[in-house]
Amino acid sequence: MSAEAPRTRLDPDAWIGGAIELLAARGVNAVKIEPLARRLGVTKGSFYWHFKDRPALLAAILARWEERQTDLLVRIAGHADASPAERLRLLLEMTVGAYADPEFRNAEIAIRNWSRTDPAATVAVRAVDARRSVYIEDFFIGLGFTETAARTRAGLFQGLLLAEALLVRDETAEDRTARVGRSLDLLAGRHRDEG
Amino acid sequence: MSAEAPRTRLDPDAWIGGAIELLAARGVNAVKIEPLARRLGVTKGSFYWHFKDRPALLAAILARWEERQTDLLVRIAGHADASPAERLRLLLEMTVGAYADPEFRNAEIAIRNWSRTDPAATVAVRAVDARRSVYIEDFFIGLGFTETAARTRAGLFQGLLLAEALLVRDETAEDRTARVGRSLDLLAGRHRDEG
């Protein structure tokens, strides 16, 4: 019935979504109430209706990230037809590759660095890493490695995950894909790269 | 001749040193003029005698880091008696391990995250990574791998470097050392961890 311009009325999710965009683009410290309010078309005072303060917003971001990472492992588990090696590749591509959730692909490293200085972020990262570790180790055990060997290789896989997210490389997309493929083959015990 | 209390008079290096402490402890965005001035016992106004502005201080930090990383590669090259595998372990330990320069050990990841949002930091990180890559690849080539295989393994080694710097693990120091040892053995082509 109303003919007036749509008044901007927000819910906490809208603030969290906007906050994650800022986080991914420019780090935790760019997640500021006033610029965020401007982006959302409201005054900064209204933020405090939805959240107690800035730390409460940051906690909500972490909760959303943890949820998403857990979902991801569940989704991969759903690929009943995929081999352990294919699941590893899926995990890599869904975390840092082309199939990664764009909302979080760039947020991953921002969150990881944030965790160096904020105990709340440390807890979230530790939880996600621990879940990933168990998952990845199980893959390698599924490939026939001993528990010790699986832990070693899982550590290297997680390193690869981080390196792909973090390192700036002068490399074409094809070269990257090929190199990642050889890396996974190496970790999985095949040695196609030796030739 | 003067009997007065030592007046606090600083040079640019003193500001850079204090800035790196803040960077390592709490990230780039904690490198703020006013708190830094307080730590150094002067007023913030005096900062602008030594530096044009905050970006100029940040640029000086990056220059110092690049210098240090280059020095590190040179120092390792000086270990004429060390095998390629031992050099890799040295690089790892001097970058993230117990032998790392304490001024920069914690700054490493802070700088890397910083590079996601600041082009000047991107340039510095890219330069350091490129130099490290060449160096590490040469180690693997020295171990008898083809260029392609060396590049693959160098990528995994850099990942390991990042993982050790970044990941929060529930692991004793002994377990960590053993796992890192097995990781290096695996990358170097030995397979002691299979047993």
Next chain:
DNA sequence: ACCTGAACACCGTTCAAGT
């Protein structure tokens, strides 16, 4: 040559008041 002190702009937080 280096530092102080006062000034102004920007963001976090609060809160009384609006709709």
Next chain:
DNA sequence: ACCTGAACACCGTTCAAGT
């Protein structure tokens, strides 16, 4: 139920003035 607007504290930057 959600938003505005004004208020106050903190940090970046400038600059005239001190020693």
